[in-house]
Amino acid sequence: MQNDVVLTMRGISKQFPGTKALDHVDFTLRRGEIHALMGENGAGKSTLIKVLTGVYEKDGGSIHIEGIEGEAAIHSPQDAQNAGISTVYQEITLCPNLTVAENMFIGRTDGAIVHWKDYEKKATAILENLGIPARARQELSSCSLAVQQMVAIGRAVDMNCKVLILDEPTSSLDEKEVAMLFKLMRELRSRGVGIIFVTHFLEQVYEVSDRITVLRNGELVGEFEVSELPQLELVARMMGKSLDDLSELEKIDKHVPTDTETVYEASGLSSVARKPFDFQIRRGEINGFTGLLGSGRSESVRAIFGADSVTGGRVRIKGKEVRITNPHEAMKNGVGYLPEDRKRDGIIADLSVRDNIILALQVMKGYFKPMKKSEMEKFADEYIRELNIKTASQNTPVGSLSGGNQQKVILARWLLTHPDYLILDEPTRGIDVGTKLEIQRLMLKLAEENMSVTFISSEIEEMLRTCFRLIVMRDGNTVGELTGDQLTQSQVMETIAGGEAQHG
């Protein structure tokens, strides 16, 4: 049994300023197994992978690799590769304008003179051997994403790898391509390669893996045989709840209002990133999209706001049919959107807190109607006070504020426009607990003041505490809708894991 082990990681710790990313994590990989590494965002999966591949130096613990005496010293990606660890990342890291063979052998030819003919022969052999549907002389960019992925795997395997890490390999593949990839993974498994499979797709884990290691908050939850860990229990383990311990949370009166008008209604709405879906929200309602990361919850609200190219569907605002194909049209119709990625989509880092607060309102007023400076200062002051934004002055560049305060600035930006319908995508991510509670309280207050709010959070407790209605998503589809008494952790997890929600 022990002879089967190709990789042992023991007591791995990694500290980043302010957070413990990994805390004494163990991980064991056996020959010829597909081992899924699971955990929510920030659980430490990618840190563990990066320690193993030499991108990060570990702070503590040991790594042993079959065939290497004593501790394996991995200080750089090159060390990892020499030790027989290969990684294929989510984004293809090959050169699309080179041929398949060139991509497979680039950087590993010996001497100055390269006989590409020989390498093409070798490449053809590998491709045939592994059943990868590509030709050696074909330009890589002419292959589908899945085939490119497989070429990357072929390159890794040929480098004599014992450990193959696949980091989210399926996230940009369609079902047929996923099946192709799985076939290749099984083929490699039968040849004795140990595969670490990182993914957010639960069903894929159950389809292809032998074992699952679950991480949470940088700590090891456990290692399980797939057959011994039902999907529902896996979700519970990832969220850090044992199934018995799912007590109901305190309840405020959170009945979906039935007597108020429908503020926003979409039917068959679809975007380049979201399959068609129906959705509506009433005045004074807080609802939310839930599901694991990658389930399509952000894509849903981005479609509503016109942030991604809208491809179809009909939208009614307060009963009147409107066209919302870009953010400006959404804003004019009283919709506000706080994006998921604060740094990339939210703040204008070099501009002042004041400019960031007034931005959306200013855009709505129009290009030819700049606000007076005194007016801007008044608005900025008002919201800095109201939301308790900690900043040296309103002239401070927003990029120098802490994450929580940056988030409040963006929140202020949208509150200032007095939207009828406000979408908050992960407003509480990466900010301290105090601010999280402030934001949740604010949402309830806004709903009381007749604003409609859609809220998305990776922390299910937050959503249960605030939402009147939850739309549950899995793999890009709506799989259930929960209201009233159904708003419990167990019900949400069951729905995510595949149980049917009872409507009613």
Add this chain to the structure above:
Amino acid sequence: MVKKTEGFWKRLGIGQLAIPLTAMALLFLFNLIRDPGFFEVVVNTNNSGNPVLGGNLISVINSASELAIISMGMTLVTAACGGQDISVGAVGAISASVFIKLLIGMGNINAGTLIAAALACVATAVAFMLFNGTLVSVFKIQPMIATLILYSCGRSIAYWITGSATPQVDSPIITAIGMTIPGIPVPTPVFMVILVGLILAVIFKRTNTTLYTQSVGINERAARLNGISPVAVKMLTFGLLGMCVAVASIIATCRMSQVSHKTILVDIEMDAILAVAIGGNSLGGGKFRMSGSILGAYIITMLTVTLLAMGINSVNIKAYKAVVIIIIVAAGSPAIKRWIAAWKRRKSAGEKDAAVKGGAAS
């Protein structure tokens, strides 16, 4: 709440202008030591018997005009697109050709024909710049590459328009624009700079151009999610640059009373980019200060005139200029800024240590 530790320059509201202002001051100081006569302003009489101002300083202010105007437009394009337009000289040659051909074609040069030709000139420059803008904003081609097209073929287009000749005009109105208006001793191009500056100032005051260009330049994705159209904003900046190029080409034409497609506004694109950089503006886009670029234009011209006054020939001037410019640009570079910040921290930490020790001793 406001921190009291903001720097001396910041409190004066100077900020990024510190380096260009210092550079300008040093140039003045250098000339003062070298030859105080450099600053002499004389009143000459021109051919038609009117008084005109002369001397090195006047020469700087006058000959920097085209550069200053184009630098203003370049600042906006840089801010919104994070890249530069290298075709301004070539497009200037085209619009100048249109201007002079129309003037000659209409025969009689008076206020009416002049305005008609000027409007056509502006329309031409704006149209060509919108072509660049389309490549940059819609097709998302890097500005340097997109504008390389007109950079390489613009002067050929000018050559077709002028019909291979060097068209000349001779009119007191043209001289009045290119040199001086009778009775006013200050060169007219100086007033043109002020006029363009005022027009831009009004645009900034009455519209959200500054907020929009900066937002798009800093974070295009976020700007779009706040309802700003990055395409429209980038087109706008190219349009304004077109206007600036047209005015500069009119000045350059009137100065010489002729258009030579080969030499008019030649190499001005590089100086304009340099002016933007010397003014402390990031060539990567985002926040900008127009005054910095204008100051940059005058520094470059001041440098040229200084070197000329020192008797360095015009071929060697470029090498000398390069040395000085390396120093100015390096002084404003992030690496040097970090060193200075680190040095300041060490110094203030040292002072604190000394204070603590002093306190303990007493």
